[in-house]
Amino acid sequence: MASTDIATRELKNPVDLAEYLFRRLHEVGIRAVHGVPGDYNLVALDYLPKCDLSWVGNCNELNAGYAADAYARVKGISALITTFGVGELSALNAIAGAYSEFVPIVHIVGQPTTQSQKDGMLLHHTLGNGDFNVFNKMSEGISCAVARLNSPHDAATLIDNAIRECWIRSRPVYVTLPTDMIHAKVDGDRLKTPIDLSLPKNDPEKEDYVVDVVLKYLHAAKNPIILVDACAIRHRALEEVRDLVEKSGLPTFVTPMGKGAVNESHKNFGGVYAGTGSNPGVSEAVEASDLILSIGAIKSDFNTAGFTYRIGQLNTIDFHSTYVRVRYSEYPDINMKGVLRKVVQQMKALSPAPVPPINNRLPEEEKSSTDQTITHKWLWPIVGQWLKENDIVLTETGTANFGIWDTRFPANVTAISQVLWGSIGYSMGACQGAALAAKELNNRRTILFIGDGSIQLTVQELSTILKNKLNPIVFVICNDGYTIERYIHGWDAGYNDIQPWDFANIPKVFGAKDNYQGYRIKTRDELNQLFTDESFNVSDKLRLVELYMPRDDAPAGLKLTAAAAAKRNE
CATH class of the missing domain: 3.40.50.1220 (TPP-binding domain)
Structure with a gap:
């Protein structure tokens, strides 16, 4: 301990390690931190307000990871704080998705003291075998850098390097923060020099x-x-x-x-x-x-x-x-x-070929149809007509993800989906993170299309949305179960069925009052009327729309992809 004291006295401008870490997060544009409190990160969370960072407080760590993913896609980078073992493992599916899809998240894990780890103490949230490295080994394969802040001597350097790698390589990094390191002193003068986030120059x-x-x-x-x-x-x-x-x-x-x-x-x-x-x-x-x-x-x-x-x-x-x-x-x-x-x-002047015409006009057979059933072929061009410049549009892996192909966006629309990782329920958690980022960027509209099966995995984030006074528009596609799975295998199998929920009233269970409006839309005329309703198009409250579509309807792209997946699975 004496050597640490001597080193601390030599610092001209000592700051607590947690403050250094959070001020660096603020420096790169992060204004809110996602996560769930736990006893190994509680003291660190006290530093967030001092560094002008707000705490989101998600319903669980998986949802927090999904939210951090989308926040990063809108803002450029994000931060997630979990506790040792139980918390960090709950977030790993989301972190793996971010690694897969090149999304930069700084994942900070509150850990037991460095001495407790050295002594192999039989602490809660451990495997009971004295191994405190097993969880960070799990994260190494889905992180582009690991910073273990076990000593104040190199902690600041490790933090700066991790954030730089996160930004440059656009992938998650893993940062451990033992409880006895939170108050450890590091060189605050380093904060006067911003982290170099520039790409290495090509030869x-x-x-x-x-x-x-x-x-x-x-x-x-x-x-x-x-x-x-x-x-x-x-x-x-x-x-x-x-x-x-x-x-x-x-x-x-x-x-x-x-x-x-x-x-x-x-x-x-x-x-x-x-x-x-x-x-x-x-x-x-x-x-x-x-x-x-x-x-x-x-x-x-x-x-x-x-x-x-x-x-x-x-x-x-x-x-x-x-x-x-x-x-x-x-x-x-x-x-x-x-x-x-x-x-x-x-480049010299080129002679480009003509561009094939594309628009949001309905196919002729849909335009002349008197059928009031909301189909994918009809819906997605109509959505394109309704969207505005600067909207953020999220689509869940499933019918929405494939349907959005047929929507021509206005200018500066941000699209968020998880096409490669494809974790069911991702987009509901992501909606919270995107809506928070939109609020920080002057309240761009945030719009989500999610299936009635997918939302059942992560519906609690409607609660986080309400708590943080966010105002997305959520469309729940009610088509009676897991449609994409039906097209791959088990058309009438019970494992692709779900319990129908009263989606429009769920936010009320989470405490929504005059900050929420619910809708049930079953016909084309009803949806057209909703889209022209000026009050619906204002981002002043959470809005959730039950959008009813046939069980067996799906976009053409989904049918093709599902058929290919089914063939490979054989």
């Missing part, structure tokens, strides 16, 4: 060579197009993508995971490409191209409608955060941002 000679190669093929191509996917969003290349789209004039498409990456009201926008599950005319346009500039691709099964892409690598240039691949030649250790910027600066 100039290598970057210039890759740019020359890209331009050679681009200028030689007769029918090039741009295809934008999720990692363009996650690795913050959207400014470069926007300038490439603008200057090149090339037809531009997005994948399901890339929804929202480009301005869909732009004249170059051609729709969503998902192999055979694409919007009408899109697959023909993309697959006829002799050069595809593929930016940030994640070619997963749900993102490609069951691996139905018909794109040859010989006609593709892939841009990624750590490499560029030109046809079959790969250039490692080079970031797409620098390459794209120089491509935009140096």
Whole structure:
């Protein structure tokens, strides 16, 4: 202890370790921390107000993780605090999803004292075997950096490095905070120098060579197009993508995971490409191209409608955060941002092909139909007509996730879904995090589409939404169970059935009063009237809509993907 005291006295500006950590979180744009209190993190939570951070207080750690995920997708980075063992393990599904989908979350775990861990004490929340490392080992594989704050001497350095890695690599990091380290003193003068969040520069000679190669093929191509996917969003290349789209004039498409990456009201926008599950005319346009500039691709099964892409690598240039691949030649250790910027600066005028027309008009058979049944083919173009600029739209893995492909967004819409990880119930927790971020960013509208089965896993976050005075619009698609699973297997099996809930009244159970409005919508006319109701469109309270749809109806993309999944499962 004496050496620690001497080190502390040598500090000109000592600050408590917890304060240092939370002030660094504030520095990178975090204003609220998700999580659940537990005895190993309680004292640390006392520091949040001192650092101008608010405490969200979720109903459970899994929901908190989902919420932190969506908060990061809107704000750029987020923080989650759980307690040792029982708390952190409950959050791991959400953290794994964030790792899978490149979402930066700082996961802070309150731990027993360093001495207790050294002594292997038989404490609560342990396995009873004296092993205090087992849980952090579980998190190592789903974190891009681990910071174990067991000593004040290197704690500040570890914190700064973890936050930098979280930002640069856009993935979760794991930070342990033992209770005896909370008050430990670290060098507060370090806070005067912001963490360097800039990307490492590409080797100039290598970057210039890759740019020359890209331009050679681009200028030689007769029918090039741009295809934008999720990692363009996650690795913050959207400014470069926007300038490439603008200057090149090339037809531009997005994948399901890339929804929202480009301005869909732009004249170059051609729709969503998902192999055979694409919007009408899109697959023909993309697959006829002799050069595809593929930016940030994640070619997963749900993102490609069951691996139905018909794109040859010989006609593709892939841009990624750590490499560029030109046809079959790969250039490692080079970031797409620098390459794209120089491509935009140096490209000559191109002669782009015409962009296939895309709009939110109803199909002719739906326009002339007198049927009042709300179907997916009818719903999603109508949703596109209703959405506004700057909306945040969340869709649950299931019918909504595939249906949103048929919605052309207004400008600056943020789309949030979990296409790759696909954890059921994700979007309800995510809705809380997104709505909180929207409130911090001047109250953008937050809109969720979730199934009646999915919401049953995470419905408690409606309570957190009410507690934090958030105002999302939640559409619960009432179609009698797990539709996506029915299409994969077990159409009439009992395991795909659910107990019907009175969704519109659930927020009242959670204490909602005049800060909530519920609706039951069963016909097209009722939904059209709701969408034109000015009071409904104002973000002044939580609104939940029971939206009734047929049990056996689903978007075409879901049917294709489910059939491919069923075949693989055999």
